[in-house]
Amino acid sequence: MPIYGAVEAGGTKWVCALADETGQVLTTEVIATTTPAETIPAAVRFFQRGEAPVAVGVASFGPVDLNRGSATYGYITTTPKPGWANTDTVTPLREALGIPVGFDTDVNGAALGEWRYGAGQGLDTVVYITVGTGIGMGAVVHGRPLHGLTHPEAGHMRIPHDLGRDPFAGSCPFHGDCLEGLASGSAMRKRWGRPAEQVDDAAAWELEAEYLALAVLNLTYTLSPQRVIIGGGVAKRPSLLDLVRARLLDLAGGYPGDLPAMDEYLVTPALGDLSGVTGAVELAREALERTKRAHRP
Template sequence: MSAPPLYGGIEAGGTKWVCAIADADGKVLATRVIPTTTPETTITAAVRFFREHRTLAAVGVGSFGPVDLRTGSPTYGHITATPKPGWSGTDVVSPLRAALRVPVGLDTDVNAAALGEWRRGAGRGLGTVAYMTVGTGIGVGAVVNGRPLHGLLHPEFGHVRIPHDRTRDPFAGSCPFHGDCLEGLASGEAMRRRWGQRAEDLDDPAAWELEAEYVAHAVMNLTYALSPERIIVGGGVTKRAGLMGRTRARAFDLAAGYPAISALTDRAAMDEYVVSPSLGDHAGITGAVELAMRCFA
């Protein structure tokens, strides 16, 4: 009788790669954190970790991006034009597939987190879930009818435009492409540049009221554009005590009772509509394992 399959998962972030081995029930059996240095060094270290265990059935990767997810594209599996130095044009899938000789599933890090929360967390049992991460950057992933959302590429919601009152907030924005898009105004990097402190060290109430304003606008844009059944908001910035409450309250006001559904007309229901990830910091790796299971099935 053959041993039950094992699956590998990689949450490939710009600062670190979290690698995990999981069983067929999704239970994580072993993990390793690898600093994101050069592509060759980082990928080689991930391969070494997986080779320490018996043969895997498949590996799933949730990667920082942008990434080319178009199967059949000559650059499928590559990180494209990224601000991460040295990583533009990096092929993530082929080296893993060649070294480990297993199928490799790929998606964005936020789509993986959305998939993890949909499968085993705050989105379980729902048809449409959006996951927004507010950290060094801002990204959104979505699961629609059990599948991560793709289209022309993948969601790049961090670069949507939101209202920018330059009297209240004269900061020009930190995005190298768009200046004052959502990421340029509300990411951890934007907060650092605007206020001269990292978000985790910032205690000015005005700073957090402004952050809640921007995140609430993002929540409402997601609501009206995608109509998810739940919006899960994670990332390091959102761990600030009180930010989620301020965001919900402001989103409720912005909704102004439209449309007439409980999530937008009842404050208590809003608390169930905009939530923190129930998997915490494990949403991404959980989703990466799920990607592995799907590409093996």
């Protein structure tokens, strides 16, 4: 049975893993995201120590270049994370290990993992939203991660902002009061003066639910997903998902009329904190199959 390598490359840590053919994670190691010169070689050493994987998948924080015809394919591009802008993550792994390397965003990876093994099993189109320090969105459409001009950046969608109710200007360095600028963990910290997990004001969480419900409604109308999965640290707040469901139903106003029950439509990740790394296993599998196809006569 082949062994696959997987990396969930986050802004604070890289989770490296080996998994079997069924997607079962066998072993993991957490590597701090310090500098590319330290973090990437540490990931290489993880894969060199154990049973050799047949391919590796990387689900990375971004923005990233997913265009395989681009000279910077596999790069983390214009990230604000110090020291990581324009970092090639694919080539060092591929050259050191001599195996195919799959690559996508961390949220597309999480969407892929949940679609294959988790809350999206059996469905055609699934959206995954992570609400943590920032906000990201990934989607699987017709069984494949969604790409286009670039990868989805729904964390930066513009949503209604009632300055009377919420005078906070927003925390996004690019857009101010986009979704991430209003509803991310960073935004909550700046607005309320303490981390989201320490905010106990019911009105604060009603406001958070309002913004997330607006985002989910926009995604419902644009991508028409069969299920929306919300993960990330902020989303672990007890009762938040129920608030979002209730507000989403109100905002939808009965349109479309065939929306499923909210507790079936808007759900938490079935894979918990393993969504991203499990999705990276699928990226590895796809990279191996792509390489095989390219070498067939």
